[in-house]
Amino acid sequence: MKRLLSIIVVLSLVAVGPVISTVQAQTFKLIEDPLFRDHARSAIDSLYNRNNEAARDILEPWRETFSDHPIWSLWDGMELWWDILEDLTDRQNDEEFFHRMKKADYDAAQVLRRESDHPDALIIRAVANGYTARHHSNRGDWLTSVNIGRRAYQAYTRLMEVTPDLPDNDFAEGMKRYYAAYLPENFPVVRAVSWFLPDGDKEGGLNSLRKASDHGIFARPEATYFLGNILLNYEGRTSEAAVYFRTLVERYPNNGYYRRLYVRSLTQMRNYEEALKAAEEALAHWEELHTGERDVFHEEIYHWLGRAQYYSDLPEQALDSFTKSYEISSELPNNKDREFRTLSAYFAGIAYESIDNKQEARRYYEYVLNQRVGDEAKKRARERLQSL
Numbered sequence: 001m002k003r004l005l006s007i008i009v010v011l012s013l014v015a016v017g018p019v020i021s022t023v024q025a026q027t028f029k030l031i032e033d034p035l036f037r038d039h040a041r042s043a044i045d046s047l048y049n050r051n052n053e054a055a056r057d058i059l060e061p062w063r064e065t066f067s068d069h070p071i072w073s074l075w076d077g078m079e080l081w082w083d084i085l086e087d088l089t090d091r092q093n094d095e096e097f098f099h100r101m102k103k104a105d106y107d108a109a110q111v112l113r114r115e116s117d118h119p120d121a122l123i124i125r126a127v128a129n130g131y132t133a134r135h136h137s138n139r140g141d142w143l144t145s146v147n148i149g150r151r152a153y154q155a156y157t158r159l160m161e162v163t164p165d166l167p168d169n170d171f172a173e174g175m176k177r178y179y180a181a182y183l184p185e186n187f188p189v190v191r192a193v194s195w196f197l198p199d200g201d202k203e204g205g206l207n208s209l210r211k212a213s214d215h216g217i218f219a220r221p222e223a224t225y226f227l228g229n230i231l232l233n234y235e236g237r238t239s240e241a242a243v244y245f246r247t248l249v250e251r252y253p254n255n256g257y258y259r260r261l262y263v264r265s266l267t268q269m270r271n272y273e274e275a276l277k278a279a280e281e282a283l284a285h286w287e288e289l290h291t292g293e294r295d296v297f298h299e300e301i302y303h304w305l306g307r308a309q310y311y312s313d314l315p316e317q318a319l320d321s322f323t324k325s326y327e328i329s330s331e332l333p334n335n336k337d338r339e340f341r342t343l344s345a346y347f348a349g350i351a352y353e354s355i356d357n358k359q360e361a362r363r364y365y366e367y368v369l370n371q372r373v374g375d376e377a378k379k380r381a382r383e384r385l386q387s388l
Contacts, residue, residue: 029118029119029120030062030066030120031119031120031123031163031166032119036062037217037218039058039059039062040059040217040218041217041218041220042058043055043056043058043059044218044220044221045221045251045252046058047078047079047082048082048221048251048252048255049251049252049253049254049255050082050252050254050255050256051254052079055079059075069107069120070103070104070106070107070108070110070111070121070124071104071120071124073100073103073104073107073128074100074101074104074108074124074127074128076100077097077100077101077104077128077131078127078131080093080096080097080100081097081131081135082257084097084135085257086256086257086296086297087296087332087333088138089296089332089333089334089337089338089339090332090333090334091139091334092333094135094139097135098132098135101128101129101131101132102128102132104124104127104128105124105125105128105129105132105151107124108121108122108124108125108128109121109125112125117158117162119159119162119163119166122155122156122158122159122162123155123159125151125152125155126152126153126155126156126159127152128152129148129149129151129152129155130149130152132148133145133146133148133149133152134149136148156172160172160173166217167211167212167215167216167217168212168216168217168218168219170208170209170211170212170215170216170223171208171209171212171216171219171222171223171226172219173205173208174205174206174207174208174209174210174211174212174223175205175209175226176205177199177200177201177202177204177205177208178200178201178202178205178206178209178230179200179205180199180200180201180205181200181201181202181205182200182202182234183200184200202235206227206230206231209223209226209227209230210223210227213227213244213247221248221251221252224244224247224248224251225244225248225258225261227241227244228241228242228243228244228245228248228261228265229241231244232245232265232268232269238269238271241265241269242262242265242266242269242271242274245258245261245262245265246262248261248262249262249278253285254289256286256296256297259278259282259285259286259297259301260282260297260300260301260304262278262282263275263278263279263282263300263301263304263305264300264304266278266308267304267307267308270311272308272311272312273312275304275305275307275308276305276308276309276312279301279304279305279308280305282297282301283298283301283305286298286301294328294331295328295332296332298324298325298328299325299328299329299332299338299340299341299344300325300340302321302322302324302325302328302344303321303322303325303340303343303344303347305321306318306319306320306321306322306325306344306347306348306351307347309321310322310347310350310351310354315351315354315355316351316355318347318351319348319351319352319355322344322345322347322348322351323344323348325340325341325344326341326344326345326348326364326367329341329344336370336371336372336373337371337372337373338371338373339373339374341371342368342371342373342374342377342378343374343377345364345365345367345368345371345381346364346365346368346374346377346380346381348360348364349361349362349363349364349365349368349381349384350384352364353384353388358388361384361388362385362388365381365382365384365385365388366381366385368381369381369382369385
């Protein structure tokens with residue numbers, strides 16, 4: 001059921017891609033300005049590469065000229081979004097994030113009251129509500145997520161009519177076409193009301209996403225991400241998925257979220273040789289950027305590195321990686337609610353068993369049982385303890 005709800009949310013978030021525009025007064029539409037489009041694309045690339053200062057510098061002339069535009073509320077929210085996405089276990093920025101996106105939505109609504117089909121305001125409203133809905137889904141608040149996501153979808157629908165030639169429309173159209181076909185095929189409860197959905201076409205949807213990934217002005221990174229996610233989790237086309245995840249790493253090398261995603265996906269594909277290379281590459285790159293720092297990036301990368309090492313018959317190396325992950329996680333906020341702390345402790349116990357150190361294995365299994373998350377790992381740790 002959770003998977004179905006998450007897909008419904010995705011359908012309502014077809015406009016989540018970071019599409020940016022601005023407007024002055026009631027008539028000037030910067031989304032139609034080629035120079036602004038170029039600057040917006042460059043700024044988004046900087047934002048996704050976790051260089052907020054460079055993104056702001058690119059947009060500063062527009063911000064000075066159109067200082068009252070709702071885009072700036074939205075942009076502030078998008079910057080905070082990446083801080084949140086880096087560590088979803090930490091909830092301290094949630095309230096501020098929702099506040100910023102609510103303000104952007106309100107400011108866009110004010111423009112739409114004066115000019116109902118203003119494309120800039122439609123885009124901002126779609127994006128602000130899309131991000132808000134997506135984060136409510138992260139927190140398990142599905143009803144709120146779907147309700148807010150509906151507003152994003154309504155704004156997107158009108159935007160398609162107002163600006164049918166916007167290249168980023170391929171992203172939204174691809175998401176809609178793919179999931180409209182996927183849902184009835186995989187969820188019987190949806191099949192009964194499939195008449196309510198638009199016409200679906202999985203391969204056609206994927207082709208539209210590929211166009212957006214190649215040619216999108218603003219939604220290019222989101223299209224690439226969802227292509228990889230769909231191909232890996234729904235289509236089972238793992239090698240194709242890996243190409244898109246690798247593309248994200250190459251385009252945005254300083255984005256820790258994408259590097260973690262790439263290593264995780266390779267490990268889940270059981271491509272351990274490539275996972276080992278990607279993890280080592282990620283750690284080396286991160287050391288250059290953040291010398292000596294150990295944070296949520298290392299917590300996850302060391303875990304997946306340990307998994308790849310363990311299944312490559314390197315138990316002692318794996319043990320070192322799992323214990324590093326566990327120790328780093330223990331220093332992070334809300335450590336009893338951190339999934340990777342639970343998983344790394346469990347796999348450390350497994351690794352200790354493999355080298356016949358039952359005492360240390362017991363200790364780490366007990367760490368697992370003290371966690372508040374990871375029910376399956378806790379169940380297995382309890383079983384391992386009973387068998388020792």
